[in-house]
Every structure is written in C-alpha cells, then in structure tokens.
Amino acid sequence: MDKGHLSVPSGKGPFPGVVVLHDAFGMTGDVARQCAHLAENGYLAYAPALYAGGNPRCVKQVFQGALKGTGPVFDRIVAARDVLAHRSDCTGRVAVAGFCLGGQFALIAGGQGLFDAAAVNYGLIPKDLPAVLTAPCPVVGSFGSKDKIVPISDVTRYKQSLESTSTPHDIKIYDAPHGFLQSHGQPYKSLIRVTGMHHVPTAATDAWTRILTFLETHLNQPS
Structure with missing residues (x-):
C-alpha cells in the first residue's frame, strides 16, 4: 500500500471496491471525504497518490499520461485496482471514480476494460475516442454547462461514442461550473473560485445519488 487513502465500510463484507482518482x-x-462517503455507502474506497510524493518530474509524467492514456500513472491506477480486488473483504468487482484530472483518467481506464464501472466527473474528453474506448465499461458521467474547461460539445461526443458501442451509461449535464462535486478547503478554495470553479451542493447531491445508484447496479453482480 502506498501513501494513498483507504476507507473501509463497517460490517463484515465482502464489499465492492472503488478506486478514487484525485484532481x-x-x-x-x-x-478523504469522497472515500469516506463511498465507504459509508458500502464500498471499499482507495485513492492512490498519483503524484508519487509530489516529485515535480512525476507531476509532469502524470499530465503527459493524461494526454497519451499511457505511462506510469496508469500503472499506479492498475496497481490500486489490484490492491482492492485482492483484499479478502472485496468481492473482486472494482469501479473507478475520478474528478477533473482524475475524471479524465477514469474515462480512459474505464474505456480500456480495466474496471467494472466508471464514474467520470468533468474529465477532459480525448479527441480520438474510438482509440480510447476499446473495451468500455458502464459509465456514469457528471458535467457542468458552465464548465470553462470541458466543452459541452465534447460531452455530447462522448455520449454518442458510448451509444455507438451500446455501453450502459448515465450522462447528465448540470447547471454548474467545473469542480461542482468537490468541496475544497483553503488554500485551494480561494484559488478555484478565481478560476470560476466552486462547489454546488444541490448538483453534487444529485450527482452522488446517481453515482451510488449506478455503482449498486453494476457492481453488485457475480465477479
């Protein structure tokens, strides 16, 4: 186990798992709050440290990986999946949930058959979706109409790609900006407000309801 964060539900289990990818x-x-919320709802939640200690070179590699869909960051995501899947209190079925940068990673990892379900939250949409969605798992996606980073036209393109492969999906666009599901404290809170991002409680509550319903549908099945 690396320097990631693990939240375990109360009770005996076994539980489905969710790899949580940070922004x-x-x-x-x-x-930590996202992981705790998932655990409260019956999921083993593990968030790997994608920056590997904050090394500037590693940070650069992470962002390059977001563009290429390959590299050490995806090795860490797969390792996180294996950490959960091989636990004695896990059912073996594991989803991925990502936010912002992590949402892009969740989209790519979920599109390559690495997980049983994916929760993609305002992640950037790759230009070449057919190359990314080679074996797409079921997807629940949440985006914002006021998002200045992820164009709605790209979200539409993503939804159409999922439809073309008959992939089960639930994509919803909220009257909200980028980052609306997250509730950062200082110093991040001030920084994201300058960029027009902020938490929207009503949209976040609805999105979490959809995410949990979707995970229950697609993870509570035989491994």
Whole structure:
C-alpha cells in the first residue's frame, strides 16, 4: 500500500471496491471525504497518490499520461485496482471514480476494460475516442454547462461514442461550473473560485445519488 487513502465500510463484507482518482491538486482533504462517503455507502474506497510524493518530474509524467492514456500513472491506477480486488473483504468487482484530472483518467481506464464501472466527473474528453474506448465499461458521467474547461460539445461526443458501442451509461449535464462535486478547503478554495470553479451542493447531491445508484447496479453482480 502506498501513501494513498483507504476507507473501509463497517460490517463484515465482502464489499465492492472503488478506486478514487484525485484532481490536479492531488491528495487533498476532499479526496478523504469522497472515500469516506463511498465507504459509508458500502464500498471499499482507495485513492492512490498519483503524484508519487509530489516529485515535480512525476507531476509532469502524470499530465503527459493524461494526454497519451499511457505511462506510469496508469500503472499506479492498475496497481490500486489490484490492491482492492485482492483484499479478502472485496468481492473482486472494482469501479473507478475520478474528478477533473482524475475524471479524465477514469474515462480512459474505464474505456480500456480495466474496471467494472466508471464514474467520470468533468474529465477532459480525448479527441480520438474510438482509440480510447476499446473495451468500455458502464459509465456514469457528471458535467457542468458552465464548465470553462470541458466543452459541452465534447460531452455530447462522448455520449454518442458510448451509444455507438451500446455501453450502459448515465450522462447528465448540470447547471454548474467545473469542480461542482468537490468541496475544497483553503488554500485551494480561494484559488478555484478565481478560476470560476466552486462547489454546488444541490448538483453534487444529485450527482452522488446517481453515482451510488449506478455503482449498486453494476457492481453488485457475480465477479
């Protein structure tokens, strides 16, 4: 186990697992809250430290991996999946949930058959989707109409690609900006407000309801 964060549900289990992929800010308190929320709802939640100690070179590799869909960051994501799947209190079925930068990783990893379901939250949509969605798992996606980073036209393109492969999906666009599901403390809170991002409680609550319903449908099946 690396320097990631693990949240375990109460009870005997076994439980389905969820790999939680952080945004560009890294392992913040918000990541721990996301994991805790998933655990409260019956999921083993593990957030790997994608920046591997914050090494600047590693950070650069992570962003390059987001563009290429390959590299050490995806090795860490696969390792995180294996950490959960091989636990005695895990059913063996594991989803991925990502936010912002992590949402892009979740989209790519979920599109390559690495997980049983994916929760993609305002992740950037790759230009060449057919090359990314080679073996797409079921997807629940949440995006914002006021997002200045992810164009709605790209979200539409993503939805159409999922439809073309008959992939089960639930894509919803909220009246909200980028980052609306997250509730960062200082110093991140001030920084994201300058960029027009902020937490939207009503949209976040609805999105989490959809995510949990979707995970229950697609993870509570035989391994």
